[in-house]
Amino acid sequence: MTIDAGEMALVYLHCECYKNVTLDKLHKRWLEMRKVFYSAILLLAGVFFMSACGGNNDDERQEVTFENVRLAFIHPGNIYDRGYTYRQHDGTLAMAAALGIDPETQIRNFWTRLSPDEVTTSIEEAIAWGADMIFATSFGHGPPMLEAARNNPDIMFHHATGNLAVDANLPNFHNYFGNMSQARYMSGIAAGLRTETNVLGFVAAHPNSEVITGLTAFFLGAQSVNPDVRMYVQFMGVWNNPTLESQIAQALIDQGADVLGQHADSPATQLVAQENGVWSVGYNNCVIAEAPDATLVAPMFVWEIYLNEAVRNFVEGRGNPTDFIRGWNEGMVVLSDFNTNTIAPGTVEAVVTAEAQIRAGRNVFTGPIYGYRNIGPQAWSDTPEQLLAPGEEWIEPMSAPSWAHRVSGIIFLN
Amino acid sequence: MDLLVLFINAAVIAGTPYLFGTMGEILTEKSGNLNLGVEGMMFMGAIGGLLSVSLLESGLGVDVAPGLAVLLAVGVSFLAGAAGAFIYSVLVVTFRTQQNVTGLALTIFGVGLGNFLGDFFGRRSDTGIVRISARAGAGFSRLDIPVLSDIPYIGPLFFNYNILVYLGIAMAIVLALFFKYTRIGLNLRAVGENPAAADAASIPVAKYKYAATCIGGGICGIGGMYIIMVTTAGGVWIHNVVAGFGWTSVALVIFASWSPRRAILGSMIFGALRVMPFYFPANQLITVGFISFTMPNIPMQFYAMLPYAMTIFVLIFTSIRPNRETNPPGGLGVNYFREDR
Numbered sequence: 056m057t058i059d060a061g062e063m064a065l066v067y068l069h070c071e072c073y074k075n076v077t078l079d080k081l082h083k084r085w086l087e088m089r090k091v092f093y094s095a096i097l098l099l100a101g102v103f104f105m106s107a108c109g110g111n112n113d114d115e116r117q118e119v120t121f122e123n124v125r126l127a128f129i130h131p132g133n134i135y136d137r138g139y140t141y142r143q144h145d146g147t148l149a150m151a152a153a154l155g156i157d158p159e160t161q162i163r164n165f166w167t168r169l170s171p172d173e174v175t176t177s178i179e180e181a182i183a184w185g186a187d188m189i190f191a192t193s194f195g196h197g198p199p200m201l202e203a204a205r206n207n208p209d210i211m212f213h214h215a216t217g218n219l220a221v222d223a224n225l226p227n228f229h230n231y232f233g234n235m236s237q238a239r240y241m242s243g244i245a246a247g248l249r250t251e252t253n254v255l256g257f258v259a260a261h262p263n264s265e266v267i268t269g270l271t272a273f274f275l276g277a278q279s280v281n282p283d284v285r286m287y288v289q290f291m292g293v294w295n296n297p298t299l300e301s302q303i304a305q306a307l308i309d310q311g312a313d314v315l316g317q318h319a320d321s322p323a324t325q326l327v328a329q330e331n332g333v334w335s336v337g338y339n340n341c342v343i344a345e346a347p348d349a350t351l352v353a354p355m356f357v358w359e360i361y362l363n364e365a366v367r368n369f370v371e372g373r374g375n376p377t378d379f380i381r382g383w384n385e386g387m388v389v390l391s392d393f394n395t396n397t398i399a400p401g402t403v404e405a406v407v408t409a410e411a412q413i414r415a416g417r418n419v420f421t422g423p424i425y426g427y428r429n430i431g432p433q434a435w436s437d438t439p440e441q442l443l444a445p446g447e448e449w450i451e452p453m454s455a456p457s458w459a460h461r462v463s464g465i466i467f468l469n
Numbered sequence: 470m471d472l473l474v475l476f477i478n479a480a481v482i483a484g485t486p487y488l489f490g491t492m493g494e495i496l497t498e499k500s501g502n503l504n505l506g507v508e509g510m511m512f513m514g515a516i517g518g519l520l521s522v523s524l525l526e527s528g529l530g531v532d533v534a535p536g537l538a539v540l541l542a543v544g545v546s547f548l549a550g551a552a553g554a555f556i557y558s559v560l561v562v563t564f565r566t567q568q569n570v571t572g573l574a575l576t577i578f579g580v581g582l583g584n585f586l587g588d589f590f591g592r593r594s595d596t597g598i599v600r601i602s603a604r605a606g607a608g609f610s611r612l613d614i615p616v617l618s619d620i621p622y623i624g625p626l627f628f629n630y631n632i633l634v635y636l637g638i639a640m641a642i643v644l645a646l647f648f649k650y651t652r653i654g655l656n657l658r659a660v661g662e663n664p665a666a667a668d669a670a671s672i673p674v675a676k677y678k679y680a681a682t683c684i685g686g687g688i689c690g691i692g693g694m695y696i697i698m699v700t701t702a703g704g705v706w707i708h709n710v711v712a713g714f715g716w717t718s719v720a721l722v723i724f725a726s727w728s729p730r731r732a733i734l735g736s737m738i739f740g741a742l743r744v745m746p747f748y749f750p751a752n753q754l755i756t757v758g759f760i761s762f763t764m765p766n767i768p769m770q771f772y773a774m775l776p777y778a779m780t781i782f783v784l785i786f787t788s789i790r791p792n793r794e795t796n797p798p799g800g801l802g803v804n805y806f807r808e809d810r
Binding site: 305329467 | 472475479483584587588591596597598600610696700701703705707708709710712714743744746747748750751752753766767768769770773
């Protein structure tokens with residue numbers, strides 16, 4: 056009796072199912088069934104072959120118009136996070152409404168795609184669906200997006216928060232971002248005026264330069280109105296984990312912080328502040344409904360500023376810039392409405408003053424700034440050095456924020 | 470207040486959902502059913518408990534009293550968790566499906582159902598969120614027991630938690646006594662150890678398995694409700710709120726070696742490990758009593774790994790010295806066919 060590999064597999068399966076059946080009976084069964092088995096394989100191969108041939112028939116693309124352009128969005132979370140992705144999707148819908156694009160049929164969203172293989176699969180799905188432009192919205196989406204841009208020169212790839220486009224210099228790979236530091240700075244003013252213990256707490260996601268730039272701008276804003284302020288920062292290592300966010304927020308409050316800031320995707324920090332009777336500054340969504348007695352204000356992105364321009368440029372045959380950044384003056388970053396029940400007296404006036412300066416071109420990162428160069432072990436050395444001389448400005452080299460120094464007064468707790 | 474007291478406080482509060490999940494799973498596994506659907510049942514309990522209060526409030530247009538909110542949330546989250554476990558019991562006990570696969574399917578179902586209902590009712594509400602009123606939420610905040618809570622150190626350490634913490638610990642003690650001293654408890658253990666022998670002793674095996682699994686699932690559901698009401702503060706639905714508590718609870722069952730008393734200790738240790746990095750931050754001079762020290766900068770991921778590493782160590786130690794007390798129930802994970810005897 057000879058047994059081949061397919062037979063072995065079947066024998067194994069049968070042994071699992073019918074433990075009492077003898078090998079002879081199994082062999083007999085195999086002989087009965089092998090025709091079915093082989094014809095099923097043939098059928099599958101045929102289907103595969105036909106679908107592979109059939110896939111190539113839309114070689115000649117129609118001219119792209121607003122009525123037929125197809126856009127795919129890859130998000131790290133979903134709109135129910137009531138934070139970052141929620142805000143991103145708001146921008147998508149606003150862009151669709153402005154340009155007359157049907158969000159049901161012409162836009163496809165891929166939610167909660169974080170790991171590179173998930174992103175790669177989503178890109179493949181989007182291409183198979185016929186996407187003309189693919190947008191990815193999380194920093195970690197960068198490498199698979201770049202890879203796909205190299206392999207698909209006909210499709211436009213747009214990556215928010217990323218930093219790979221300048222070096223790659225491909226015609227179809229773009230980075231875009233808003234200058235969040237400006238809005239962060241202004242929200243920091245609200246925090247600096249509100250605090251009574253002069254200790255701020257910051258629930259931070261990843262220890263990367265996007266987060267550090269943001270929290271530094273927030274701190275500089277607070278410091279500009281309250282020179283005695285200090286800020287504790289705890290990093291999580293993930294973008295979105297409500298439990299972790301709330302436990303860290305509680306710990307920061309227990310260590311004396313009375314105004315919390317956040318660079319994390321859920322509103323948990325705001326809720327903990329509400330529960331403890333302290334204050335908080337949101338991010339991307341002002342959650343006055345959730346935390347009416349805690350939330351002061353929230354800095355937010357307005358993504359449609361870029362999306363409108365990028366989609367219009369593409370459809371009308373103009374190119375898009377490799378690296379795109381807009382800020383406060385163009386409305387790419389804004390502040391939410393102030394929560395008038397919680398802000399300290401004089402907050403609106405102080406923010407209006409700062410806003411006028413920023414509108415006139417004042418850089419948030421203007422010296423003198425003291426601190427510790429680079430994060431890493433040396434960031435805990437004892438003597439701060441001068442990072443920026445008085446009057447010296449630090450100009451962001453590209454759209455992705457890249458400030459990575461610890462300013463005196465900010466304390467990294469991990 | 471002393472940092473150590475605050476830390477222990479936070480550890481107990483962080484550990485309590487593990488306690489509920491672990492207790493529920495211990496009760497389930499004592500009947501011989503290995504239900505890996507804890508995460509799913511926690512999600513079902515979380516959304517059930519939250520919706521029961523929030524829908525009642527929006528339906529009646531009034532804020533529910535704190536005591537009623539707690540009763541309602543505990544009751545409905547128990548029922549929701551038990552409903553999840555009932556699906557599992559029907560499949561596993563009656564239809565004898567493979568236990569691991571069924572548990573995993575229950576997790577997928579529960580996570581999906583919880584997120585779906587939370588997001589669905591959030592979208593339908595005026596504010597865009599599902600939440601309970603501040604008045605109802607007060608039922609889940611820290612108790613302030615007169616006199617007792619004011620004793621220095623003792624008060625904040627023992628008499629300053631929310632009511633669910635005491636409920637959890639009381640349930641664990643009751644469960645331990647139940648397994649050891651009651652006839653039903655001993656019968657249940659017999660069913661888990663050797664269902665054929667129990668059957669021969671005319672113990673209704675299927676009934677016991679159903680009851681233990683459903684009640685266990687209900688207790689897991691209370692754990693999920695605790696996460697939404699206490700851990701993430703204030704009874705607001707947040708997408709993916711349970712985020713792994715159920716899986717950690719399954720690991721804790723092994724850590725506690727199927728003993729509800731050790732589950733209390735284990736869940737507090739797991740809670741402590743979870744919040745430790747936030748209370749003993751790196752590179753800061755920390756003073757606890759008379760001792761001052763500085764913690765090195767240890768990455769978050771290391772702390773996240775510790776509970777699982779400890780579980781592995783416990784597994785190794787318990788297998789070095791085989792001991793009847795720390796063994797899993799003999800019939801765990803195996804479906805019982807009377808005709809197979």
